[in-house]
Amino acid sequence: MRIELEDLVLRYGDVTALDGITLTLEEGKIYGLLGRNGSGKTSLMSVLAAFRKQTSGQVRIDGEPVFENARVTSRISLTRETGETVTIGTGEEALSYAEVLRPNWDGEFARSLLDLFKINPKMSVKNMSRGQRSAMGIVVGLASRAPLTMFDEAHLGLDAPSRQLFYEQLLADYLAHPRTIIMSTHLIDEVSWLFEEVVIIHQGRLVIHEERDTLLSKGTSVTGPAALVDGFTAGMQVLGSRSLGPTKSVTVYGELDDARRRKAQESGLELGPVPLQDLFTHLTADGAS
Numbered sequence: 001m002r003i004e005l006e007d008l009v010l011r012y013g014d015v016t017a018l019d020g021i022t023l024t025l026e027e028g029k030i031y032g033l034l035g036r037n038g039s040g041k042t043s044l045m046s047v048l049a050a051f052r053k054q055t056s057g058q059v060r061i062d063g064e065p066v067f068e069n070a071r072v073t074s075r076i077s078l079t080r081e082t083g084e085t086v087t088i089g090t091g092e093e094a095l096s097y098a099e100v101l102r103p104n105w106d107g108e109f110a111r112s113l114l115d116l117f118k119i120n121p122k123m124s125v126k127n128m129s130r131g132q133r134s135a136m137g138i139v140v141g142l143a144s145r146a147p148l149t150m151f152d153e154a155h156l157g158l159d160a161p162s163r164q165l166f167y168e169q170l171l172a173d174y175l176a177h178p179r180t181i182i183m184s185t186h187l188i189d190e191v192s193w194l195f196e197e198v199v200i201i202h203q204g205r206l207v208i209h210e211e212r213d214t215l216l217s218k219g220t221s222v223t224g225p226a227a228l229v230d231g232f233t234a235g236m237q238v239l240g241s242r243s244l245g246p247t248k249s250v251t252v253y254g255e256l257d258d259a260r261r262r263k264a265q266e267s268g269l270e271l272g273p274v275p276l277q278d279l280f281t282h283l284t285a286d287g288a289s
């Protein structure tokens with residue numbers, strides 16, 4: 001589904017959680033939604049899922065307003081961190097409930113996912129461990145095959161092998177059944193390989209919306225003797241720097257053309273990539289944006 005936000009504002013009383021977000025997300029991609037604690041990720045997804053009505057601004061999904069619009073919301077799924085949507089009855093009953101609600105439900109896929117996550121379908125969901133409950137939420141979120149599928153830190157509570165399983169299943173199922181997927185996470189480097197595009201919000205505002213590879217190509221670490229590094233990076237957008245004795249490493253943001261890269265190499269400077277998590281940290285540091 002295609003998402004269009006125009007000057008989106010969400011307030012909770014005095015707190016402005018979303019502060020004028022304008023953003024278009026094309027359909028059929030996997031988006032990483034990143035932001036520090038309290039930046040507005042859950043608020044944004046809650047508005048997209050029509051759990052909350054925006055205070056002002058426009059939210060259109062496939063051209064239609066989303067709030068109290070069942071035609072659109074039946075095609076949207078939001079899985080939150082603890083899978084709290086499925087806490088009544090057994091695992092099996094939770095799946096039957098989802099089947100009724102979800103037009104694209106794939107029961108066979110859901111059962112195969114339960115097997116993969118080693119969840120006993122006869123067990124009451126409320127007796128499941130935190131990780132098992134998260135897995136239940138993920139099973140329902142994936143097997144719903146909603147044209148707009150959102151996971152809001154849905155992996156919390158899952159151990160590392162189960163998270164890997166989730167990412168692999170999500171990618172395989174997305175390739176077989178393309179849809180728009182939005183994932184929020186703080187485990188950025190663990191999951192960034194899945195993202196086609198990255199949306200970063202900070203204090204309720206949009207900071208970056210970019211293809212992941214384009215964003216990564218804009219981050220460069222420049223390392224070498226401090227004076228040389230300072231000379232080379234003068235006038236560039238410096239995101240951060242670290243010194244170790246006479247050596248300095250500076251993270252810069254922006255395109256570096258071939259001539260600049262050659263010049264760096266000729267002067268003995270080392271250029272390196274910057275992991276997405278580091279770029280994110282710099283771009284959302286206090287005082288940034």
Ligand SMILES: Nc1ncnc2c1ncn2[C@@H]1O[C@H](COP(=O)(O)OP(=O)(O)OP(=O)(O)O)[C@@H](O)[C@H]1O
Pocket residue numbers: 012015016017035036037038039040041042043044
């Ligand atoms: N129900 C609420 N009532 C009042 N303020 C709220 C409510 N929900 C969220 N907020 C505030 O809105 C802002 C955005 O919160 P939100 O939960 O959207 O952030 P987040 O990016 O999902 O954070 P985290 O990474 O910690 O989960 C925060 O300042 C938060 O305190």
